[in-house]
Amino acid sequence: MTRTWHTASVELGDGYPVRSADGVPTTSVPTARVAIEGGFVHLGIPGTGVVQVVSAPAVRLITYREEPAG
Numbered sequence: 778m779t780r781t782w783h784t785a786s787v788e789l790g791d792g793y794p795v796r797s798a799d800g801v802p803t804t805s806v807p808t809a810r811v812a813i814e815g816g817f818v819h820l821g822i823p824g825t826g827v828v829q830v831v832s833a834p835a836v837r838l839i840t841y842r843e844e845p846a847g
Contacts, residue, residue, distance in 0.1 A: 780812035780819065785841035787811060787820060793835035798824025804837075811839055 787806040789795065794802035810821035810828075818836050820829045 780814055782810045782812045782821070783841040785809060785811040785839050787818075787836065787840075788838040789831065789835050790837050793831055795820055795822065795829045795831065796825060798822060811841065 785808075787809055789804040789806075791804065794804050795806065797803045797806070806820065806822055808823060812819040813833065816833050817830050818833055818839070820831065821827075822829065
């Protein structure tokens with residue numbers, strides 16, 4: 778299965794932090810590459826060098842602009 782990635786901002790629920798680029802736990806990610814797959818959200822946060830995965834229920838809000846087909 779090929780993941781579909783979007784550039785998005787992400788808000789996580791309380792108690793579900795991920796690591797920011799400076800290594801600090803955060804629940805607010807202003808810009809990340811995001812893919813939803815099988816009940817999990819994959820977050821590629823710039824500057825971390827890794828993809829972090831959270832369960833879909835941990836996500837409060839994902840906001841992205843629809844990308845043009847092409």
